[in-house]
Amino acid sequence: MKVEVLFxxxxxxxxxxxxxxxFKLCLPQAEFIETALDEEPTFVKEDVNxxxxxxxxxxxxxxxxxxxxxxxxxIKELIDKNTIFLFTGNALEVLEKYIQKDDGxxxxxxxxxxxxxxxxxxxxxHGLLLGETQGIDIIGFQANFSFSYGENEGQNFLNLKKGIxxxxxxxxxxxxxxxxxxTYLIGPxxxxxxxxxxxxxxxxxxxxxxxxxxxxxxxxxxTKLAEFKNPKIK
Amino acid sequence: MKxxxxxYISLWGAKIxxxxxxxxRKNASFLPGKVAITMCKNFLGIIEKPEIIIGVxxxxxxxxxxxxxxxxxxxxxxxxxxxRLGSNVDAGIASSLINGATFLGKTKKQVAVLEIDERSSxxxxxxxxxxxxxxxxxxxxxxKRNAHTDFIIDxxxxxxxxxxxxxxxxxxxxxxxxxPENKEKVYFGIDKLxxxxxxxxxxxxxxxxxxxxxxxxxxxxxxxxxxxKAYCPKCSFKSPEADYLGTNIDYKNSTIQIKTKNNITEYKxxxxxxxxxxxxxxxxxVLTEFGIEAQKLKEIFDEFKIVETRYSEEEVNGKKxxxxxxxxxxxxxxxRTFDYIKNAEGKKAVMLNLDDYFDAKESTEDIxxxxxxxxxxxxxxxxxxxxVGGVRSKDHYLRLLIAGVPEQKISYELKEIDAVDHxxxxxxxxxxxxxxxxxxxxxxxxxxxxxxxxxxx
Numbered sequence: 001m002k003v004e005v006l007f008x009x010x011x012x013x014x015x016x017x018x019x020x021x022x023f024k025l026c027l028p029q030a031e032f033i034e035t036a037l038d039e040e041p042t043f044v045k046e047d048v049n050x051x052x053x054x055x056x057x058x059x060x061x062x063x064x065x066x067x068x069x070x071x072x073x074x075i076k077e078l079i080d081k082n083t084i085f086l087f088t089g090n091a092l093e094v095l096e097k098y099i100q101k102d103d104g105x106x107x108x109x110x111x112x113x114x115x116x117x118x119x120x121x122x123x124x125x126h127g128l129l130l131g132e133t134q135g136i137d138i139i140g141f142q143a144n145f146s147f148s149y150g151e152n153e154g155q156n157f158l159n160l161k162k163g164i165x166x167x168x169x170x171x172x173x174x175x176x177x178x179x180x181x182x183t184y185l186i187g188p189x190x191x192x193x194x195x196x197x198x199x200x201x202x203x204x205x206x207x208x209x210x211x212x213x214x215x216x217x218x219x220x221x222x223t224k225l226a227e228f229k230n231p232k233i234k
Numbered sequence: 235m236k237x238x239x240x241x242y243i244s245l246w247g248a249k250i251x252x253x254x255x256x257x258x259r260k261n262a263s264f265l266p267g268k269v270a271i272t273m274c275k276n277f278l279g280i281i282e283k284p285e286i287i288i289g290v291x292x293x294x295x296x297x298x299x300x301x302x303x304x305x306x307x308x309x310x311x312x313x314x315x316x317x318r319l320g321s322n323v324d325a326g327i328a329s330s331l332i333n334g335a336t337f338l339g340k341t342k343k344q345v346a347v348l349e350i351d352e353r354s355s356x357x358x359x360x361x362x363x364x365x366x367x368x369x370x371x372x373x374x375x376x377x378k379r380n381a382h383t384d385f386i387i388d389x390x391x392x393x394x395x396x397x398x399x400x401x402x403x404x405x406x407x408x409x410x411x412x413x414p415e416n417k418e419k420v421y422f423g424i425d426k427l428x429x430x431x432x433x434x435x436x437x438x439x440x441x442x443x444x445x446x447x448x449x450x451x452x453x454x455x456x457x458x459x460x461x462x463k464a465y466c467p468k469c470s471f472k473s474p475e476a477d478y479l480g481t482n483i484d485y486k487n488s489t490i491q492i493k494t495k496n497n498i499t500e501y502k503x504x505x506x507x508x509x510x511x512x513x514x515x516x517x518x519x520v521l522t523e524f525g526i527e528a529q530k531l532k533e534i535f536d537e538f539k540i541v542e543t544r545y546s547e548e549e550v551n552g553k554k555x556x557x558x559x560x561x562x563x564x565x566x567x568x569x570r571t572f573d574y575i576k577n578a579e580g581k582k583a584v585m586l587n588l589d590d591y592f593d594a595k596e597s598t599e600d601i602x603x604x605x606x607x608x609x610x611x612x613x614x615x616x617x618x619x620x621x622v623g624g625v626r627s628k629d630h631y632l633r634l635l636i637a638g639v640p641e642q643k644i645s646y647e648l649k650e651i652d653a654v655d656h657x658x659x660x661x662x663x664x665x666x667x668x669x670x671x672x673x674x675x676x677x678x679x680x681x682x683x684x685x686x687x688x689x690x691x
Contacts, residue, residue: 009442009450014377015565015605017437022636037443038450057384063448121385126378128598141600143377145385186377187602191632213635220628227598234597 001030002048014186016054025212055089085180092182093117115150131158140185244273263320267328278361292370322349324357359393372408373566404476422519423476430455478519499528562588562670565606572611580663589624591672609637623650
């Protein structure tokens with residue numbers, strides 16, 4: 001079983017790297033490959049089971065787009081083949097059509113998805129989110145300089161229960177196509193959402209998956225979920 | 235800028251507000267300035283300022299550096315305007331200037347020493363143009379407010395006055411990227427230390443590749459996070475040489491030498507914490523640039539102590555209780571504190587009280603920052619117990635487990651004061667109480683309960 005972590009030396013904001021550190025504790029038998037920006041991704045030449053990309057600075061987004069652009073068709077092929085992808089924070093924007101900057105100029109992205117991102121560096125959003133997918137309550141936080149627009153109905157990751165979704169008008173969040181999952185949620189997403197982590201492990205073919213520190217992680221999740229469901233907490 | 239009728243009305247209005255707050259014994263370090271800026275948008279530009287302005291910015295250490303500069307200048311006979319008791323945003327700066335001005339808006343003091351919040355640069359620098367700007371360091375800070383280092387650097391660089399002389403941390407490449415168009419710059423730094431390494435395990439390292447050619451940077455030595463002496467193996471990019479270099483640090487005798495182009499002077503160390511040693515070298519750099527002679531500075535540093543609200547030690551029946559500000563939501567500040575505790579001598583217990591005061595009351599805290607923080611540093615044989623208190627204690631408990639801390643060493647309680655019950659005094663020589671900026675009162679209660687527990691044991 002192979003897990004590829006893309007560009008962890010640069011795409012590591014907001015505690016995102018710990019998603020894979022925790023995943024490694026849950027999957028001691030798996031091979032974790034950390035690919036640097038100046039290396040060729042492993043997924044180019046061979047199939048991997050899981051690909052992760054974390055939040056990054058805006059200037060890094062441009063470097064990552066440039067790096068991944070030659071592999072656009074291969075990424076599409078892997079998505080079609082049901083390879084599991086998890087892109088957190090602004091990583092999902094790399095695969096959208098383009099990112100529009102404050103001055104109106106556009107950074108052309110890979111264009112695998114039809115949506116596009118609009119960036120406003122002086123209008124940052126930070127807030128909590130409660131959503132649902134596959135019957136699982138998902139909790140987390142967003143810290144966005146940008147939101148996504150355009151058509152993504154039917155390709156959303158979460159149905160929104162609280163917070164802001166893909167953008168301020170939509171009550172859906174993220175992108176889900178086959179096993180590609182992109183979400184604006186930042187930080188230790190898998191640690192915050194242990195039931196979803198088990199769901200991912202199931203997708204990877206692990207029957208009856210066990211989480212590391214399961215009691216403690218479930219306890220923390222249930223406490224936080226109750227807070228997120230409290231209408232007084234915004 | 236010319237003083238207008240609106241300016242005078244704003245000034246007088248602000249002075250009345252400040253007077254009323256004083257009578258009510260309320261803090262007047264923000265509201266008077268807010269009133270003035272609301273009434274007169276370019277108030278900060280119009281009000282007269284001292285001839286010399288020293289601005290202090292950066293992620294960590296601003297307050298400590300400001301306090302030392304103010305104390306040193308006052309010991310040298312200078313009168314200062316400063317915002318040490320209050321806010322470091324535009325309204326705080328305005329409040330300080332109002333306090334130091336006459337009813338006609340004339341300044342009463344010789345020097346202004348202003349702590350300047352990095353994010354507020356765009357609201358301050360167009361009006362207040364410091365003679366010197368010291369930047370202590372630039373790290374990741376609160377996720378909610380500061381996002382990431384590129385964001386902060388872009389804000390500072392969009393506003394920093396080109397005529398200011400910059401005093402920058404040579405060991406911090408991100409800090410060194412401030413003021414690319416400023417002609418006058420000097421650098422401070424600390425020479426290679428025995429504890430330096432070739433590669434750090436810190437989670438956060440915010441510059442890893444050359445900003446010119448994207449090649450992975452190499453380091454002559456690394457200290458922590460991205461602090462160290464770096465160079466690009468492919469192009470000419472490298473850390474600048476320090477004009478004020480801290481060297482030959484002798485922890486046993488509490489001394490440090492500061493090497494400049496012209497001389498080497500030995501100073502008394504104000505702290506054995508590397509963060510405060512950087513702060514000290516920064517202060518020596520700016521005050522030397524200001525014109526204070528080394529001998530005078532040496533005399534001043536002989537009497538300096540770190541302000542007690544940030545660090546204090548007390549001994550009760552042979553056990554040391556150490557209060558240490560750790561700044562919750564700031565992964566670097568907490569990581570550095572954890573490192574300090576790890577390296578402290580003796581067997582230790584750590585009381586972790588790091589919940590955000592406001593989030594704990596009204597919301598649910600974004601705990602992403604604890605996954606940017608090196609909890610792994612607390613996984614050390616010399617740390618016997620880690621006791622977490624607060625509404626987010628289950629999250630800290632889980633984070634400690636993920637960091638590899640044995641389960642039997644960790645306890646937690648939802649109330650900080652209750653967490654003291656888990657402390658096993660017999661096992662340890664030192665008890666560290668970590669707390670956030672806004673939770674000093676709670677930390678003092680925890681300390682009192684620990685004192686009682688020691689006395690009863």
